Amino acid sequence: MAVQEPVTGFAVAVVREDGQWRCSALDSAALTELDAAITELGKLRSTGAAFGLLAVDDEFFVIVRPSPRGPSLLLSDAAAALDYDIAADVLDVLRVEPPDEDDDAVWPEGDLEILADLGLPGAELEVIVSEVDLYPDEQLQMIAQRCGFDAGFSKLLDQL
Template sequence: MNELDEAEADADLAVAAYLEDGEWVVDELVPDHAHDVEDLIGALRRFAGEGGAIGMIAVDEDFFLLVRVEPHRARLLLSDITAATEWELAATAVEFLGLPLPEDDEDEPSPAGDLDLLHDLGMPALDLAVLLDDEELYPDEMLSEVARSIGFGEQFDDAVGLTSA
């Protein structure tokens, strides 16, 4: 996994979002948490909030990972399963999901995981799928749209340095 070790470098952004007293709070995550899904889940458990936390990670304009940690379970969505051939974080997400690693360049880019993980917060699976199909958006822009849809777009954009459209 030499290629994966070299590519594990840096997430473009890594934040946790959670509800506290009915208001969304967005905090940056330590970069070390963006290398492995199990570490990320452990870090998100610290942000218990009201019903858990959402982790949002974008890597190298290539893919994003959404992780939702609730009191008794963790769910995730990887925006592009083919990223698992190049990125350790994506590979650990595929492993967590119990899916086989894609073959190099043989599989089509497609999401993997739970498209419905944000349904109860106002973003149904269909809306998330439509967003994932938008080839014009970068992963950080997609995550900004997700944040906006579930109610913390401005806080997200401020935390990661995006300007609002």
Template sequence: MDEQSVVDVSDDLGEVDVALVAYREDGWWTVAELAEDDLEDVEDVADALSEMGTDAVAMIAVADEFFVLVRVAGPETRVLLSDGSAAEDYDLAASVLDFLDVDDQDDDDLGDPVGHLDVLGDLGIGAPEMEDLLDDTADAEYLDEVLSDLARRLGFGELFDDAVGLSPA
């Protein structure tokens, strides 16, 4: 797979560093890039995953500011935004709040994750482990490395790293 390139979706969205979908087919993970058209808002991402006809997870990192995880498992869609304050500046992050029907956050909650901490619970990463990962995110310089760690825990780390051009450690 070719290296992931920075995709400018719109002026409001900014730079998308990672826009990948991972899905299992016949028990094997496959990783592919999400199309630009699928990145306008979280509903477009969920629709793209639903069309795959299989369980899927999208991993999107924007401007090393925040990431969004979208998990479609059958009829259920779960979403996690790593930093709720990103909704002030980025349409994709704001669309997560809309999708989850969350009003703007209080000042006390700015910077907190929004959504389903158990977004990947059915894949073996429950809410406590996700909370630990989100704590690590605060110290991370590059979110693609955080998502790489998450992908490794899910079993497709090498595919993820190849797609985004991360060298093996």
């Protein structure tokens, strides 16, 4: 891997407990290291759903959902693994080979059903991911809206 430039974007933890959504910022290390994101999310003591939304450099996003059997992951663009360590880490955990350097297609890798139990079926998530004209934050806003935590998500992003 090449030496990584500083990464811009945001990392948000989303928790649903007792029917209420709560969004909070994760440490910026979560944007560059998958282990850091998983560790931070693991610290959120919640009886309900907990997952992370990572938007990296206006290029791609990662959804991380920790579980006792290992994290569920979705990478919006597998080709990002060629340029970003965190995307390469996701493919590594998924045991998926990174795409060829000259492959310019965009496709997701991971669990499209990652948020199905929260009201976002895999087919709909795939439609959102395939909207390549949208920035990752716009795609994540659509996900937040579909799952019902868009008010808290928008408010948090305005503060970041």
